[in-house]
Amino acid sequence: MKAIICTKYGPPEVLQHNEVEKPIPKDNEVLVKIHATAVTASDCVIRGFKMPGNPSFPKKQIMELMMRLFLGISKPRNPIIGLVFSGVVESAGKDINQFKKGNRVYGFTGISRGTYAEFKCVSAKEVAQGELAIIPDNISHNEAAAVVYGGVLAIHFMKDGDIQSGKKVLIYGASGAIGTVALQLSKHLGAEVTAICSSSNIALVKSLGADKVIDYTKDDSINQLECYDFILDAVGENKSSKLKIQCKKAIGENGKYVSVDDGFLKIQPHYLVKLNELIEAGHVKAVIDRDYPLEEIVEAHKYVDKGHKKGNVVITV
CATH class of the missing domain: 3.40.50.720 (NAD(P)-binding Rossmann-like Domain)
Known part of the structure; x- marks a missing residue:
């Protein structure tokens, strides 16, 4: 499958287009064919190894060490980064009851990341944590990928x-x-x-x-x-x-x-449920600044790094 690999921490150019093996879902996993993702501020933090917040010495150095231990020393432990996605369920393991083949879904991943690719497996544990949900009927894949992060x-x-x-x-x-x-x-x-x-x-x-x-x-x-x-x-x-x-x-x-730098985000099961209610009722809509194909993700990261995007930058897979 097509995927973007983060070869090391650094500027957008460290992201390289590559071919990797398509994941094989386990009995407790959902395999999603990704249609869209987005370049979030968090993606840029991970790619560039930029510390969020404005800590001073020695707190900054301690946080950097903890961040490397968590993400990877010289490059992300999972080289396929990306936090959000929208797509269609390709298959669901026998232990998965909430989703079935053909469901339009979107999600916000936790530590697994891996959305800069054509396919991603989501585990039953991640489903229980609230990282995957059915897309509201009144939005597109691009809109779903855009709105879920914010x-x-x-x-x-x-x-x-x-x-x-x-x-x-x-x-x-x-x-x-x-x-x-x-x-x-x-x-x-x-x-x-x-x-x-x-x-x-x-x-x-x-x-x-x-x-x-x-x-x-x-x-x-x-x-x-x-x-x-x-x-x-x-x-x-x-x-x-x-x-x-x-x-x-x-x-x-x-x-x-x-x-937004106050503490670390821990996704709760009701967050996507609440977001769905807001979208379906028309109280929240996606704001998309630009749309890039996966092959142009370096340019997308360069644009987001400037810090002046309006809403979201979407990547079509």
Whole structure:
């Protein structure tokens, strides 16, 4: 089968197109024919071995060592990276009851990764952990691959935000993969949403329901901040600014500030169930910036590395 191999940690050019053996599913596995995947920020972190967050010495060095032990010393232990996918069930082992051949499915993998390829096996354990679900009928494979990353992360990091009607929510990085879903989710829950983005993305966030927009490229952006009940830093601590520093001071009494770099994501079984409900009801839609074929994944990674994508970059397999 076709697959993209990460030969070592480094720039996008370390990704190479290759032919590898098609996986043979076990009795407790689902074999999925992948139709689409996406280049996520997490994929770029793994490929480039970039530490998330902004730790200082010696914490950074300790975290780098732990990351190498977890992922692989000089290259990923699983050379086929990629976290999200959409496809069709090719076959299901006799111990699998939830899925059958022909089901349209999408997923968010855990430590197995391996979605930059034509086929992937998903185990019964991973199914039980909530890493695979039936695709809603009202979206395509490309849309499913696009929305699942930001959808799962937005649900995870906003779960304790007590977001409801009358509350004020601020989303820093509202035009990215996580931010676009977080914005839509906040509006669905009845909050007044202020979106922070660049000038070129103002129309996008307004189309997704933002009540107010702060352009971080403007000199007076800090003066536009109000007092918020929940603030989500959807870009992570690697990107900082005077505006972001002030955002941390714009929390009201009993309010909460959350960064996507706060702890590690552990997918819960109900995350994809919740995302499906939101998609089927029309409360959340996918935002796709660009679509590349698998053979052009190096170019896709170069584009994502620039840090200015709108929503998601999809890879058609």
